[in-house]
Amino acid sequence: MAPIGPHPLLPARARAGPASVRGTPQPRIGASSLPSLAPSPLRPGQPSGRSSRIASRMVPRGLPDPLAVGLFFAPGLAALVYAFIRGKGNLTDGLSRLLTEISQGYFQPDVGGKTIPVAEGELSDLAGDQPLFKALYQWFLDSGGVYKLVFGPKAFIVVSDPVVVRHILKENAFNYDKGVLAEILEPIMGKGLIPADLDTWRVRRRAVVPAFHRQYYESMVAMFGRCTANAVAKLAAEVDKGKGSAVVDMETEFLSLGLDIIGLGVFNYEFGSINSESPVIKAVYGVLKEAEHRSTFYLPYWNLPLADVLVPRQAAFRRDLKVINECLDGLIAAAQATRVEEDAEALQNRDYSKLRDPSLLRFLVDMRGEEPTNKQLRDDLMTMLIAGHETTAAVLTWAFFCLAQNPAAEARVLEEVDRVVGDRMPTLDDLKALPYLRACLGESLRLYPQPPILIRRALGEDTLPAGLRGDPAGYPIGKGADLFISVWNLHRSPYLWKDPDTFRPERFFERFENPDFGDKWAGYRPDAVTGGAALYPNEVASDFAFIPFGGGARKCVGDQFAMFEATVAAAMLLRRFTFRLAVPVEQVGMATGATIHTANGMMMRITPRSPAQQQQQGDSAAPPQQARVPASV
Numbered sequence: 359m360a361p362i363g364p365h366p367l368l369p370a371r372a373r374a375g376p377a378s379v380r381g382t383p384q385p386r387i388g389a390s391s392l393p394s395l396a397p398s399p400l401r402p403g404q405p406s407g408r409s410s411r412i413a414s415r416m417v418p419r420g421l422p423d424p425l426a427v428g429l430f431f432a433p434g435l436a437a438l439v440y441a442f443i444r445g446k447g448n449l450t451d452g453l454s455r456l457l458t459e460i461s462q463g464y465f466q467p468d469v470g471g472k473t474i475p476v477a478e479g480e481l482s483d484l485a486g487d488q489p490l491f492k493a494l495y496q497w498f499l500d501s502g503g504v505y506k507l508v509f510g511p512k513a514f515i516v517v518s519d520p521v522v523v524r525h526i527l528k529e530n531a532f533n534y535d536k537g538v539l540a541e542i543l544e545p546i547m548g549k550g551l552i553p554a555d556l557d558t559w560r561v562r563r564r565a566v567v568p569a570f571h572r573q574y575y576e577s578m579v580a581m582f583g584r585c586t587a588n589a590v591a592k593l594a595a596e597v598d599k600g601k602g603s604a605v606v607d608m609e610t611e612f613l614s615l616g617l618d619i620i621g622l623g624v625f626n627y628e629f630g631s632i633n634s635e636s637p638v639i640k641a642v643y644g645v646l647k648e649a650e651h652r653s654t655f656y657l658p659y660w661n662l663p664l665a666d667v668l669v670p671r672q673a674a675f676r677r678d679l680k681v682i683n684e685c686l687d688g689l690i691a692a693a694q695a696t697r698v699e700e701d702a703e704a705l706q707n708r709d710y711s712k713l714r715d716p717s718l719l720r721f722l723v724d725m726r727g728e729e730p731t732n733k734q735l736r737d738d739l740m741t742m743l744i745a746g747h748e749t750t751a752a753v754l755t756w757a758f759f760c761l762a763q764n765p766a767a768e769a770r771v772l773e774e775v776d777r778v779v780g781d782r783m784p785t786l787d788d789l790k791a792l793p794y795l796r797a798c799l800g801e802s803l804r805l806y807p808q809p810p811i812l813i814r815r816a817l818g819e820d821t822l823p824a825g826l827r828g829d830p831a832g833y834p835i836g837k838g839a840d841l842f843i844s845v846w847n848l849h850r851s852p853y854l855w856k857d858p859d860t861f862r863p864e865r866f867f868e869r870f871e872n873p874d875f876g877d878k879w880a881g882y883r884p885d886a887v888t889g890g891a892a893l894y895p896n897e898v899a900s901d902f903a904f905i906p907f908g909g910g911a912r913k914c915v916g917d918q919f920a921m922f923e924a925t926v927a928a929a930m931l932l933r934r935f936t937f938r939l940a941v942p943v944e945q946v947g948m949a950t951g952a953t954i955h956t957a958n959g960m961m962m963r964i965t966p967r968s969p970a971q972q973q974q975q976g977d978s979a980a981p982p983q984q985a986r987v988p989a990s991v
């Protein structure tokens with residue numbers, strides 16, 4: 359089992375280079391995040407191993423026989439020369455190709471589908487300045503919406519076509535599991551929803567989904583407001599200290615805010631990370647860091663016996679996990695001790711305005727008919743803690759980045775927020791009246807999807823549909839085929855979006871179609887998001903062109919929680935301060951993995967907004983355009 363490259367839901371932090379272009383930094387990934395896509399070490403029985411064993415049998419004791427020496431070295435030398443020629447002078451590329459040819463030809467059944475176009479990938483393309491998803495993007499433009507990337511004995515099918523994505527995520531969802539992602543996450547999340555086997559997943563998904571209900575959201579929106587008020591107070595103090603303005607790393611601030619919110623929302627635990635750092639907070643960040651390490655380190659050495667004793671970082675990971683587990687176990691025990699059993703409907707009708715503990719944990723423990731073990735509850739909580747923390751913080755980080763560089767959009771958001779919310783804390787109903795802010799958050803998630811890639815492994819044979827300009831016969835694949843669904847490619851596809859690299863929230867109010875798809879892809883339909891619970895653009899309205907929360911059976915359970923949180927936080931912070939990048943845009947950079955981090959922090963200069971500015975913004979925001987925006991996105 360070897361990890362396969364930066365994977366979704368884990369914060370792999372590959373250092374990146376400069377950003378460029380308005381609102382769309384051109385990310386660069388360091389070689390450190392790539393080893394998992396490098397060729398695998400030779401398996402026993404592969405040619406060079408075999409030839410060296412043959413040769414060693416022939417070398418007599420004493421002085422080496424020149425013939426034996428020749429036999430020993432000749433195959434290796436020939437391989438090197440061949441690799442050098444095949445790689446057009448680049449030995450690494452040549453060796454990678456050689457390994458690919460050998461392994462594909464002789465050792466591995468082609469589970470990746472023989473008819474899928476193969477992208478001519480060179481290892482150097484990935485190990486250079488480019489981020490993984492950027493390299494995947496170029497190959498998508500060259501090779502189409504379904505292509506195969508072959509490195510050494512490993513092949514990945516990269517999917518960037520909404521018709522094919524719909525098939526994998528929705529139409530034939532149960533033919534796929536999370537593959538290597540589940541293997542990496544299992545030691546941390548156990549049988550939580552993300553890595554769980556299908557049987558456990560069915561039971562837990564059925565239990566968890568009803569816990570996200572209207573009353574819960576109302577109570578959460580109020581809590582988001584209280585936590586954001588703490589962040590506002592902290593920033594105001596910084597501004598005071600700086601005599602009128604301050605430079606702050608907003609990425610760090612959003613991470614603290616996100617941690618406080620997820621702690622309260624999921625298990626009613628006050629991390630208080632905006633203003634302090636406790637051992638539990640340190641342990642949470644330690645575990646996140648280890649998850650990142652595991653997602654990008656090639657050899658899963660942590661599975662070796664005693665690794666968690668002998669390797670310092672593994673020992674630290676074990677200690678961190680113990681700290682978090684003890685904290686969660688304590689919370690679970692307290693919730694179990696005060697259990698009041700009710701059926702789901704009664705639980706949803708509790709008066710949340712009076713509950714001292716409105717958390718998901720309370721709901722899950724009190725639900726009649728569900729008797730999860732404490733271990734299962736711990737796995738559920740840990741999964742939601744990790745899945746819901748950095749992701750939401752990253753949405754806010756990049757949304758502020760985009761808005762700071764798009765003053766017209768920012769002015770329009772401010773007009774909306776001033777008019778609808780004013781100085782109050784937003785309510786759930788207010789969020790419905792903030793369509794433009796919601797579109798801005800959707801737009802930054804389109805440009806900076808968290809995670810940029812989803813991973814799947816086929817549990818049985820399947821035939822992927824052709825998609826746009828694909829083989830009309832489709833693409834048969836075998837059991838065990840590994841797939842990357844490139845959310846980045848979908849979200850920036852020139853076949854699915856007008857001006858795909860431009861920050862333009864208005865797009866979510868406009869119909870988009872591409873007749874080249876025929877009747878296979880319905881395009882983007884803004885009316886499909888209007889009203890009801892679906893306040894934000896999603897996979898249904900875009901027919902799987904916009905999938906920031908995945909889609910189908912394994913769609914994120916926390917999508918509304920996250921978007922409400924981001925909307926409340928953005929409204930309250932933008933209303934109070936003006937945020938401008940304090941460094942040149944190229945310096946922000948990107949670090950990629952599960953979520954897209956900045957490479958160097960999101961350093962922003964913060965100044966308070968004056969009442970005069972608020973008035974001015976209200977007067978100057980573009981009412982004619984506003985008139986075109988429907989009541990909700």
Ligand code: HEM
Nearest residue numbers: 551742745746749750808812906907908912914915916920
């Ligand atoms: C903006 C923030 C978030 C983003 C972008 C996000 C994104 C995603 C994505 C793309 C998936 C699907 C992964 C796949 O199909 O492989 C997912 C699954 C999941 N997310 Fe989120 N998520 C966010 C916030 C949250 C929050 C706040 C929670 C919990 C409160 C959460 C809990 C989960 C869980 C439990 C799953 C697994 C669902 C299943 O397999 O049944 N997420 N998320």
